[in-house]
Amino acid sequence: MPAEDPTTATLRRFNRTYTQRIGALDESFLGTGRPLGISRVLYEIGPQGAAVRDLRDRLGLDAGYLSRVLARLEEDGLVAVRPDPADRRRRLAVPTEAGRAAWQDLEARSERLARRLVAPLTARQRDRLTQALATADLLVRAATVHLREVPPTDPAARAAADRYIAELDRRFPRGFALDGPDTEGTFVVATSDGEPVALGGLRDAPEAGPDVGELKRMWVHPEWRGAGLGSRMLRHLEAMAATRGHRRLLLDTNGTLTEAIAMYDRAGYRRIDRYNDNPYAELFFSKDLDV
Amino acid sequence: MPAEDPTTATLRRFNRTYTQRIGALDESFLGTGRPLGISRVLYEIGPQGAAVRDLRDRLGLDAGYLSRVLARLEEDGLVAVRPDPADRRRRLAVPTEAGRAAWQDLEARSERLARRLVAPLTARQRDRLTQALATADLLVRAATVHLREVPPTDPAARAAADRYIAELDRRFPRGFALDGPDTEGTFVVATSDGEPVALGGLRDAPEAGPDVGELKRMWVHPEWRGAGLGSRMLRHLEAMAATRGHRRLLLDTNGTLTEAIAMYDRAGYRRIDRYNDNPYAELFFSKDLDV
DNA sequence: GGCATTCTCTGACCTTAGTCAACGATCTGT
DNA sequence: ACAGATCGTTGACTAAGGTCAGAGAATGCC
Numbered sequence: 001m002p003a004e005d006p007t008t009a010t011l012r013r014f015n016r017t018y019t020q021r022i023g024a025l026d027e028s029f030l031g032t033g034r035p036l037g038i039s040r041v042l043y044e045i046g047p048q049g050a051a052v053r054d055l056r057d058r059l060g061l062d063a064g065y066l067s068r069v070l071a072r073l074e075e076d077g078l079v080a081v082r083p084d085p086a087d088r089r090r091r092l093a094v095p096t097e098a099g100r101a102a103w104q105d106l107e108a109r110s111e112r113l114a115r116r117l118v119a120p121l122t123a124r125q126r127d128r129l130t131q132a133l134a135t136a137d138l139l140v141r142a143a144t145v146h147l148r149e150v151p152p153t154d155p156a157a158r159a160a161a162d163r164y165i166a167e168l169d170r171r172f173p174r175g176f177a178l179d180g181p182d183t184e185g186t187f188v189v190a191t192s193d194g195e196p197v198a199l200g201g202l203r204d205a206p207e208a209g210p211d212v213g214e215l216k217r218m219w220v221h222p223e224w225r226g227a228g229l230g231s232r233m234l235r236h237l238e239a240m241a242a243t244r245g246h247r248r249l250l251l252d253t254n255g256t257l258t259e260a261i262a263m264y265d266r267a268g269y270r271r272i273d274r275y276n277d278n279p280y281a282e283l284f285f286s287k288d289l290d291v
Numbered sequence: 292m293p294a295e296d297p298t299t300a301t302l303r304r305f306n307r308t309y310t311q312r313i314g315a316l317d318e319s320f321l322g323t324g325r326p327l328g329i330s331r332v333l334y335e336i337g338p339q340g341a342a343v344r345d346l347r348d349r350l351g352l353d354a355g356y357l358s359r360v361l362a363r364l365e366e367d368g369l370v371a372v373r374p375d376p377a378d379r380r381r382r383l384a385v386p387t388e389a390g391r392a393a394w395q396d397l398e399a400r401s402e403r404l405a406r407r408l409v410a411p412l413t414a415r416q417r418d419r420l421t422q423a424l425a426t427a428d429l430l431v432r433a434a435t436v437h438l439r440e441v442p443p444t445d446p447a448a449r450a451a452a453d454r455y456i457a458e459l460d461r462r463f464p465r466g467f468a469l470d471g472p473d474t475e476g477t478f479v480v481a482t483s484d485g486e487p488v489a490l491g492g493l494r495d496a497p498e499a500g501p502d503v504g505e506l507k508r509m510w511v512h513p514e515w516r517g518a519g520l521g522s523r524m525l526r527h528l529e530a531m532a533a534t535r536g537h538r539r540l541l542l543d544t545n546g547t548l549t550e551a552i553a554m555y556d557r558a559g560y561r562r563i564d565r566y567n568d569n570p571y572a573e574l575f576f577s578k579d580l581d582v
Numbered sequence: 583g584g585c586a587t588t589c590t591c592t593g594a595c596c597t598t599a600g601t602c603a604a605c606g607a608t609c610t611g612t
Numbered sequence: 613a614c615a616g617a618t619c620g621t622t623g624a625c626t627a628a629g630g631t632c633a634g635a636g637a638a639t640g641c642c
Contacts, residue, residue, distance in 0.1 A: 005406065006421055007405075007409050007417045007418075007420060007421045008402055008405035008406055008409065010420075010421045010424045010425050010428070011405045011408065011409065011420075011421075011424060012401055012402070012405050013428060014424040014425075014427065014428045015405075017428050017431055017432055018309060018431070035627075035628060035629085036628085036629095037628070037629065037630095038628095052589080052590070053588095053589075053590090061629095061630090062629095062630060062631065062632090063589080063590065063591080064590090064591075064592075064593095064630085064631075064632075064633095065629070065630055065631080066590095067590060067591050067592080068591090068592090069629095071591090083638095087588090087589085087638080087639070088589095088637080088638060088639085089588060089589040089590070089637070089638045089639065090588090090589065090590085090638095091589080091590065110303055111299055111303070114298075114299035114302045114303050114306075115296065115299055117302070117431070117434055117435070118298050118299065118302065118434060119434075120433075120434045120435075120436075120523060121430065121433070121434050121519060122519050122522065122523075124519070125430055125433070125434075125518065125519045126298045127298075128426060128430060129298060129301075129302075129426070129427060129430040129431070129434075130297055130298045130301045130302075131423075131426075132422075132423040132424070132426035132427040132430070133301045133302060133305040133423070133427050134301050134305075135419060135420070135422075135423035136305065136420060136423040136424050136427060137301070137304060137305045137308050139412065139416055139419060139420040139423070140308055140309070140408070140420070141308055142411075142412070142416070143408055143409060143410075143411045143412050143416075143420075144408070144411075145411075227416065228412060228413050228415070228416045231413065232411060232413075326597075326598060326599085327598085327599095328598070328599065328600095329598095343619080343620070344618095344619070344620090347620095352599095352600090353599090353600065353601065353602090354619080354620065354621080355600085355601075355602080355603095355620090355621075355622075355623095356599070356600055356601080357620090358620060358621055358622080359621090359622090360599095362621090374608095378608080378609070378618095378619085379607080379608060379609085379619095380607065380608045380609065380618060380619040380620070381608095381618090381619065381620080382619080382620065
């Protein structure tokens with residue numbers, strides 16, 4: 001084993017503290033007269049309801065087991081399970097009035113326990129704790145984001161591209177619009193709990209040379225900025241480009257996107273002259289990939 | 292329910308992230324061919340061994356259940372349980388050679404999982420995560436510290452007082468020594484996992500007035516400083532003094548203890564003239580309690 | 583239109599984790 | 613030396629949580 005890593009040591013120490021002290025937050029689900037597993041499923045269904053499929057994914061449960069838990073919740077009159085009209089193999093679990101009340105109760109218990117935990121802290125320390133946990137939350141979530149390569153038609157890629165376009169439209173003085181959805185190149189979507197949180201596209205740019213690629217649609221969900229998702233996406237795209245035989249990457253961007261520009265600078269991209277007639281682009285970058 | 296509290300909201304959000312992602316650290320104990328509970332006990336016993344009593348406290352297990360788990364570990368040749376020579380009611384669990392190897396394996400699994408979790412982060416982000424988790428760890432531990440009032444003879448109070456004395460002896464240019472152990476007044480010991488982490492003493496000071504008390508032996512474990520334990524101790528002592536009928540508190544301290552002095556200032560203590568002949572004291576404070 | 587796949591449910595089965603009370607051995611204070 | 617407390621073990625019992633294979637209904641894909 002290599003020399004002790006301070007990050008894993010801290011993480012593991014925190015894990016111990018956590019399971020001993022905050023872990024009790026789960027136990028707030030006890031004492032409701034229902035077993036923990038049942039409460040967890042009820043809580044996960046939430047006041048709006050959820051698809052059985054999603055519950056299974058989110059909670060990591062066996063299909064048979066979950067089915068039984070749902071039957072029990074239905075029997076207790078807390079949840080109604082009915083087929084999804086859009087795909088009648090699927091089923092949706094929707095809380096009844098009583099179910100929503102039980103959910104509220106779980107919510108209140110959890111909140112109470114959290115309060116009791118932080119009660120001994122002064123306001124200043126509470127702020128520090130909030131800060132620290134929010135940072136840790138963002139980084140841990142960012143670290144467990146899932147990157148996958150998809151065609152331009154992928155629904156997650158489309159959804160992310162739409163958000164990208166909407167954001168540029170908001171930020172650019174004269175708005176932003178595209179002719180139609182992307183059809184060219186390959187996209188990389190980063191998802192967390194199924195939600196797209198970052199996007200990046202790579203296309204061949206034969207007009208600029210035989211082994212040149214171009215990056216497009218680089219976008220990170222606003223709530224996820226500052227966690228290094230952008231540079232991770234960039235590294236992933238560069239590795240992808242290298243395996244596709246590209247030796248140089250181009251990209252263009254707008255002067256208002258200062259965070260992105262700083263990231264490109266940090267990642268070793270150099271500013272070059274205009275190489276296309278994109279009316280929204282003001283800055284142009286290039287990077288040589290050392291294959 | 293009052294307006295949403297950002298601390299509990301962050302804590303609860305983090306709790307979700309945590310159970311879904313880091314929580315898997317526990318699951319690293321699975322896949323060893325042993326059930327989770329057994330592995331947890333084995334891990335807690337550690338390479339040095341542990342008293343059965345302590346295991347029960349640390350893991351919060353039922354005596355009967357733990358007894359059976361230990362029997363199973365003994366049967367598997369991983370642990371030897373033998374009576375504690377010092378008190379033959381107690382028993383000690385000591386790992387065998389195979390047990391130490393199994394413990395190493397658990398350790399390695401946990402480390403591997405922690406590494407995999409932080410692997411996607413850059414060095415900079417890893418530093419930020421380490422920082423954030425260390426802060427959160429300290430604050431959460433500080434929040435769950437247990438304060439209790441004890442007589443001067445209490446072993447935890449004695450242990451903390453000894454550390455206090457040793458530290459002053461190290462920090463004062465001409466050292467520090469006492470005639471004998473404290474016998475007067477009431478102590479408040481803060482413990483975490485059974486370890487004393489902070490100390491404070493309160494005595495009547497009739498020589499200074501009928502309703503005057505004096506604080507003594509204020510000490511916070513060096514690793515626990517900056518988490519507000521000192522001011523929490525102070526508040527506890529003040530409340531205690533108020534119920535004892537004191538309306539004014541005195542304390543003395545040495546100029547080298549700058550953190551403590553800053554804390555007294557913050558807590559509303561005012562500097563006064565020397566009120567005793569303590570040769571180690573250079574600064575003197577007083578605070579009126581509003582009862 | 584037919585075949586493979588997806589989604590959920592059901593039955594059969596099992597381990598794990600835990601509780602509770604009774605009991606014997608041992609220690610502590612007086 | 614003895615009453616009372618502490619420590620751990622044992623027997624009897626239970627709920628919780630989970631696995632696995634098979635089946636039926638619905639859908640997607642060519």
